[in-house]
Amino acid sequence: MDSSRRVLIVAYDNAQILDIASPSSALDIANWFGASPPYSIELGTLGGRATRSSAGIWVGGGQDLETVGGFLDTLLVVGGLGCEGAAADERLLAQVRRLAENSRRVASVCTGAYVLAAAGLLDDRRATTHWRWGERLAERHPSVAVDVDPIRIRDGNVYTSAGVTSALDLTLELIEDDHGPTLARAVARELVTQVHRPADQAQISLYLSAPPPEDRLVRDLMGYVVGHVAEDLSPSALAARAGVSVRHLTRLFGAHLATTPARAVRVARTEAAAQLVRNSGLPMAAIARRCGFGSAETMRQAFLDRYGVTGDTLRRMPDMPAPRVAPRHETLVP
Template sequence: MPDAAVRRVVLVAYDDAQILDIACPSGALDAANRFGADPPYGIGLATASGRGVLSSAGIGVGGGQRLADVPARPDTLMVVGGIGHERAAVDGELVRQVRRLATGARRVTAVCTGVFVLAAAGLVDQRRVTTHWRYGAELAARHPAVAVDPAPLYVRDGHVYTSAGVTSALDLTLALIEDDHGPALARDVARELVTYLHRPADQAQISMFLAAPPGGDRLVHDLLGHVSAHLADDLGPRALAARAGISTRHLTRLFARHLGTTPARAVRAARTEGAAHLVRSSRLTLAAIARRCGFGSAETLRQAFLEHYGATGDTIRRMPDMPRARPRADRQTPGA
C-alpha cells in the first residue's frame, strides 16, 4: 500500500521498555484497521539499532527498523515508556533520531516515561505534559522548562500528546483514533478490547489508588469510584444521592452500614488521600492541589492533612512512603 494511503505510526522502543506500552497502542490501532479505519494505520516499531528489543518482562519484541532508516514526516511518532527510559534518554543517536522524526510529524506522543526522551530532545520545553505519577517530580526537577502535570491520564498540548503510566496508553490511543476517525470507530475499538470508551483525559491518575470500600454494597462501591475520579466536583450528599437515584437519608444509611462513616467524611477522606498522592508525586503548590482535590483553600487542605495523617503537606512530601491515616479515634477535629 502506498505510504500516502496510510497514517504511518512509528513506535520508538528500547531495551527494558514496558511491553504494555507497545502492546496497548499497537493493539488498538490494529483493531481500528480491522474496523475500517480509512485511511488505515501503518504501524511500525523502530529502535536505535534496528534490532528488536527485550522488554522489562524479559519478552522480546522483534520486527524493529533502524530509526535512522525511518523516512521523515511520519503521521504519528510515539515514544514508549519503561524502566529503560533512563538509558534511552541519554542515548545520543536515539534522541537525535526522535528529534528528526518529530520535526515533520503531524503529532508527537509519548507513553508514560517515554516523555523523558521527548524532554531530552527538547521537544516539550514550555509545554504541559504528564507522565506516570511516580516520575512526575523527577521529570520536573530534571527539565525545569517543561510544565509537568502528574495528575491527568493524558494531556494534549498542541500537536504533542503525553500519557500517564502503562494502561493509560490505551486511553490515549483511543483518543487519537477518535480524533482521526470519530467517536463511532473509537467506540467499536473499545468494545473489541473490552475496555471503557475511553476514560477522560482529566480523570486523575490518583483515582486508581484511593482506598476501596470493604465488601458490601455495589452502589457504595460505584459512588466511591465516582468520588475518587471526580475529587473537584460537587460531592455533597444531595449530589451523590441524586447520582445514585436514592434519597439522602438512604445514602446516609448505606454509608453507615457499609463504611461505618458518613458520606461527607468518606468524601473528605478520599480528597485528603488524593491530595497526599499529588503532594508526593508533583511539585504543585498546596493551593493548586487543594483546587484539584475539591478543597476550598490551602489552609483547609492543611487542616485535613493534620486531621487525617497528623502531618503537614511538607512532611508528607518528604516521607519515603505514603503516610497511613490515623485511627479514627485518634484524629482530632481541627480547632478542637
C-alpha cells in the same frame, strides 16, 4: 497524499511491553473496523535491532530509526524502566528530534516523556507521565510543566500519557480524533474495555492508594469510609470512632495519606458516586444523597474537581455499540 497514516512506535531496551502492545493492537483493530485511511504501524529501534522488554520478552527488530524517512502521521515513544538510559542516548535523541520535525503529532506513553523531554520536545509545554516518576522529570526539566494528576495531556500537537494502561486511553483518543467516536467505541468494545477515560481523570484512585499496612487505624478508618459513604464522616465523627482527637487524626491522615480526613472522605464519596452514575439510572439528586453529598450541586463540583467532567457528562457517554463493519480477518479473532 499517502493512503495510510504512518505510526512509528519508538522502542528501546527495557521498555514496557504493554506500551508497545496497547497502541499497536488498538490501531490494528481500528483497521479491522474500516479506519480510512488505515494505520500503517511500524516499530523503530536504533539499528533496527530486536529489543528486550523489561518483562524479558524480546520484541523483534523493526525499522532502523536512522534510515526512516518521509512524513509520519504519529511518532510515539514508549516508556519503561529503560527510559533513563534512552533519555541519555544522544543517538536516539537525535533521531527522535529529526522524526518529530516530520510528524503531524508526537506522543509518549508513561515514562516515554523522559525521552521527549530530553529531546527538547516538551520545553514550555504541559506534560504528564507515570505518577511515580513525575517529580524526577520535573527536577530534571524545569522548562516542562509536569502535572502527574491527569492520565493524559494534549498540548498542541504533543500528547503525553500516564503509566502503562493509559496507553490504551491515549490511543483511543487518537483514533477518535482521526475517525470519530463511533470507531473509537467499536475498538474499545472489541478490546473489552470501557470508552476511554476522561483525560483529566486522576491517575490514582483512592481504592488503589491504601495506607501502609503498619498503620492500622488509618487503614481501618478508610475501609469504614468506603463502605459507609452516606453516614456522618466528619473529622469529629471519624476521630470519635477511632478514639483519638481530631488534631491527632489530621496528623495521621497527613502522614499516611498526604491529605486531610475531609478530603479523603470527599474522594471516597466522589468515586462511589461515579460508580452509581455509570451503573444505575438513579437521578443525580438521589445519588448525591446515597453518597453523602449535601446536594447534587456539591456532587457536581466534586466530579469536576476529581475527573474534569460533570456527572451528567459521564452518564451521557454511551455504551459501546456493536461494530458496523466486520473485521477483515474475523476468523482469527477468538
